Amino acid sequence: MKDDLGGVWRTVGGRRIFIKDGEDLKTAMKKSGKFKKSEITDKNDDKKNNEDSKESKKRILYHQTKAESLEDFSEDKRQSGLSDTSTPKGIFLKDTDEDIGLQGKNQLKMEVTMEKPFNVKNREELKKFVADKNERYKNIIENENKSDDYYQKIYDKLDEQESDLYSKYYYATGKEKQEYESKLNAIRVQQDDLIDQWENNGKNTGKIAQEEMTRTLKTLGYDSVILEEDEGSFGRKVKSYIVFDIKQLKEIKNKK
DSSP states (O other), rough: OOOOTTEEEEETEEEEEETTTTOOHHHHHHHTTOOOOHOOOOOOHHHHHHHHHHTEEEEEEEEESSSSGGGGGGGGGGOTTTTTTOSSSSEEOOOOOOOOOOOOOOEEEEEEEOOOOEEEHHHHHHHHHHHHHHHHHHHHHHHHHHHHHHHHHHHHHHHHHHHHHHHHHOOOOOOHHHHHHHHHHHHHHHHHHHHHHHHHHHHHHHHHHHHHHHHHHHHHTOOEEEEEEEEEEOEEEEEEEESSSSGGGEEOOOOO
């Protein structure tokens, strides 16, 4: 109903309010003092806030790799980090396209969606957090050092035998020298076999640990990890981002 004051009276949510000419409904509702803040929210504002929220969860990051594009990614082909028990199973990214000393030199630019990342200072903090939540993971990392000690002791013993045999081989002559050479070759074969066993053990341990860590973090609602200070080779530190699912990545290809 039109009012002589230059506006109209309307009933909104069972309450009568006056809307001045040129004034929007939301402003009139605020001025009336008859509505809670939650009742005044505009649906368009909700939509905008949701869109802004989604946008804030997207980041532009880089993945350093041997692969030529995202289409070439395959967990089966992965060679790096297989023995790592300190990070989850996922795809590593960084803030810039700077070379951080990895074998692959391609810098793939990605739009990355991280709905709920778990922020942590470094790998040690991440391991402790997961170990407190997952007993199996805790046992894996506790036994990891024992396994390394076991293989190291065997390797050191073979190394001593090799040094001793080489000293004898160096001063020997004729048939005796050939015998020492044969023994040296046998020791070196044992060393190679031991290293293979050690590496395979590490890969199996790493695989199980990564799966347990990823499962734990996912159960807690996280879809990614942010390591503020991720230490790498040559003492470098870089901020690392690890996403759990390749579907969180969208490659941004350079326009030709």
